[in-house]
Amino acid sequence: xxxxxxxxxxxxxxxxxxxxxxxxxxxxxxxxxxxxxxxxxxxxxxxxxxxxxxxxxxxxxxxxxxxxxxxxxxxxxxxxxxxxxxxxxxxxxxxxxxxxxxxxxxxxxxxxxxxxxxxxxxxxxxxxxxxxxxxxxxxxxxxxxxxxxx
Amino acid sequence: xxxxxxxxxxxxxxxxxxxxxxxxxxxxxxxxxxxxxxxxxxxxxxxxxxxxxxxxxxxxxxxxxxxxxxxxxxxxxxxxxxxxxxxxxxxxxxxxxxxxxxxxxxxxxxxxxxxxxxxxxxxxxxxxxxxxxxxxxxxxxxxxxxxxxx
DNA sequence: GTATCTGCAAAACATTTGCAATTCT
DNA sequence: AGAATTGCAAATGTTTTGCAGATAC
Numbered sequence: 325x326x327x328x329x330x331x332x333x334x335x336x337x338x339x340x341x342x343x344x345x346x347x348x349x350x351x352x353x354x355x356x357x358x359x360x361x362x363x364x365x366x367x368x369x370x371x372x373x374x375x376x377x378x379x380x381x382x383x384x385x386x387x388x389x390x391x392x393x394x395x396x397x398x399x400x401x402x403x404x405x406x407x408x409x410x411x412x413x414x415x416x417x418x419x420x421x422x423x424x425x426x427x428x429x430x431x432x433x434x435x436x437x438x439x440x441x442x443x444x445x446x447x448x449x450x451x452x453x454x455x456x457x458x459x460x461x462x463x464x465x466x467x468x469x470x471x472x473x474x
Numbered sequence: 475x476x477x478x479x480x481x482x483x484x485x486x487x488x489x490x491x492x493x494x495x496x497x498x499x500x501x502x503x504x505x506x507x508x509x510x511x512x513x514x515x516x517x518x519x520x521x522x523x524x525x526x527x528x529x530x531x532x533x534x535x536x537x538x539x540x541x542x543x544x545x546x547x548x549x550x551x552x553x554x555x556x557x558x559x560x561x562x563x564x565x566x567x568x569x570x571x572x573x574x575x576x577x578x579x580x581x582x583x584x585x586x587x588x589x590x591x592x593x594x595x596x597x598x599x600x601x602x603x604x605x606x607x608x609x610x611x612x613x614x615x616x617x618x619x620x621x622x623x624x
Numbered sequence: 625g626t627a628t629c630t631g632c633a634a635a636a637c638a639t640t641t642g643c644a645a646t647t648c649t
Numbered sequence: 650a651g652a653a654t655t656g657c658a659a660a661t662g663t664t665t666t667g668c669a670g671a672t673a674c
Binding site for chain 3 (some may be wrong): 494496498499528529530531532533536554555
């Protein structure tokens with residue numbers, strides 16, 4: 325994988341958020357920011373384990389929980405079977421493709437959400453999740469059986 | 475619990491959606507539509523089991539999966555630990571209270587969601603989930619320690 | 625009587641926890 | 650040395666699966 329962010333920068337970033345930048349945490353953090361796949365604990369573990377043979381899943385769980393706690397990542401509710409994570413904590417929507425399973429981001433500014441919570445309710449986080457079929461999978465479907473009305 | 479919907483009506487409703495209305499399915503369905511608590515499998519099981527001693531969790535899982543498959547219920551992604559279900563499949567938002575754990579509905583018409591998916595993406599379902607503190611818990615907090623700035 | 629549905633037990637996963645070994649300063 | 654972090658193994662909790670018995674038509 326091509327790294328877009330240097331490890332030293334990640335170390336500083338973690339430090340700034342009160343997280344001691346251990347080797348494992350830096351690697352996990354870098355994986356999270358350099359991928360757009362909104363990975364699960366297991367995806368991260370399986371990607372890094374060949375390279376860090378002693379890595380354990382607990383460490384991945386611990387690190388991600390810490391990132392969420394310090395507000396530099398969010399856990400996203402999109403997959404019923406396992407929790408997935410996102411280093412982008414700004415307001416944006418998620419689209420989960422029912423065919424390929426990929427999770428895509430889409431723009432979502434506060435003016436596009438015009439609902440009102442009941443009186444006295446205060447929200448600290450809002451997630452918008454769509455389920456459907458992504459453009460890539462829609463293309464494959466139509467080219468595989470151009471005339472079939474599936 | 476006070477039943478708001480008759481069992482015979484539920485049986486017809488299930489039938490209309492291609493679900494054979496067994497005794498267990500009717501009871502599970504009635505529980506789901508007569509409660510506003512967005513229950514989990516376990517909440518349903520524990521509520522019905524005293525009354526239907528032979529009921530098993532598998533049956534609750536099976537029935538709910540069937541309801542979702544036939545489009546008369548939806549599983550809602552709000553709780554990280556267990557899946558919760560809702561018999562209201564119309565567009566509406568969910569609010570999950572971090573303190574009491576209750577899930578509330580709130581109105582959400584299509585005009586209040588003004589975002590655009592990427593080109594070629596089609597969504598068949600959209601969920602809006604907020605996390606925060608409900609009015610009841612906010613009241614308790616402020617009355618318990620009126621001057622404390624927690 | 626046959627097909628479907630149910631219930632139990634076991635299996636399969638995801639996640640958490642306790643603790644000992646390791647690492648960092 | 651002392652504090653924090655890591656890794657393993659066991660525990661926990663949710664969900665799925667296989668199958669035998671029960672039920673419905």
